Structures are given as C-alpha cells and as structure tokens.
Amino acid sequence: MRTSFLAVASALALFCTAPGIASAAEGEFSYRYLDQDGEVRVGSLVDPPSGKCIEIPEIADWDTSAFRPRNDTDSRAVVFKDDDCESDAYFSLRPNGGHGSDRLLLRSVVFS
Template structure:
C-alpha cells in the first residue's frame, strides 16, 4: 500500500484517474484477492487548515488502516475508488461498530480516523 497526498486543486484530476484505474481490463477476472485494487481517497484539513486529499493505494483487505496524517482532526470526506467495500471508524484502531460502510464507487462525509476494506460478500 502506498499513500499519496495532494491539495484540493489536483483532486478532480486524481479522482477521475482513480475511477478509471479500478475498471477491469477486457477479459480479466475480478475474483476476490487479499488486496483491493484502486484506492481510497480521504480529505482532511492539514496543520495550516488547508483542504488536502490523500490516497491509500491498493490497501489490503481486512487490515485496519489508521489514516496517517490525522492527529486530532478526522478526515471529513472518504471516496472509495477500490474494488472492496470500506468500513469507516471514528478511532484509529477500528474498535466497535463502523460509522459507515462505503461501497466501491461511493463516498461518505462521515468523520473518519481509520478504514478497513472487506471482501465483497456477493
């Protein structure tokens, strides 16, 4: 998994690229694996109050991923550009019930400190 950070000015271009990146190639299988393809974008206010977007690239299914830039302020927007549903948590350890479940291609404005991708149960 890699993390990329950018400011709001480049978010639209990156969102379009991320959406395109999760489309399967013709004739390929989308069978479940241990890592989701694509990414999970999250938007937060940085230390200077600027809106910033980062991307978790190809996060591992099942792993609790604390969003690294977030110390005291949660992410306020999550866009799931991966191939797996994302569970959003209000703490960094994925404890308790998730605050929201975001399906691939959807977004949420739930305050979030951590994400766990889960294999699709279909």
C-alpha cells in the same frame, strides 16, 4: 508413460500459474483532511490491504479527523471514528464509487 508424464507436468504448471487469493483491495480510497495550517488536503490509500485496520496516516498524530471519503476500490470499505477500528462500524462505503460528505468523519478504515 510419456503421456502420463506430460499430463502431470502440464497440470503442475497450470497449478503454479493460477492466481492466488487477492489480499488487497484494488484501486484508490481517497479522503480530505486539514493540514497543520488549516488547509484542505487530499490523501489516498492505493491498493490497500484487505481485512486490516488502516489508520489514516496524515492525521495519525493529530486530534482531528479526515472527511469526505470516496471508495474507488473493488472492495467494500468500512470507516470508523477511532484510530484502531474498535468502535462500532461507523459507515460502509460500497465499492467502485461509494462516497460520503464532509460530515462523514473518519480516522481508520477496513476493506473487505
């Protein structure tokens, strides 16, 4: 009886400490954008949530786009030209270093 109890208690403790399913891309996704004075700035998303459309926050209220994205997360990033990720997938950036040029414009992104 004592051995059975220890086995069940050990299994329960192991189950409770096992890592769950990751719900965020780990790492940094960076991009460039022009501020209100026309100066180039660098923005980033750190450990962004997976499976959720993220509008680029610095340009959300402007009629402009971010550019030159770099995906240093551990997940694939799909960038979109619109604010709500509803257009066709525009471009996919591989994990761990996928990047685009100044010509790659984006307003939103989703991580897989």
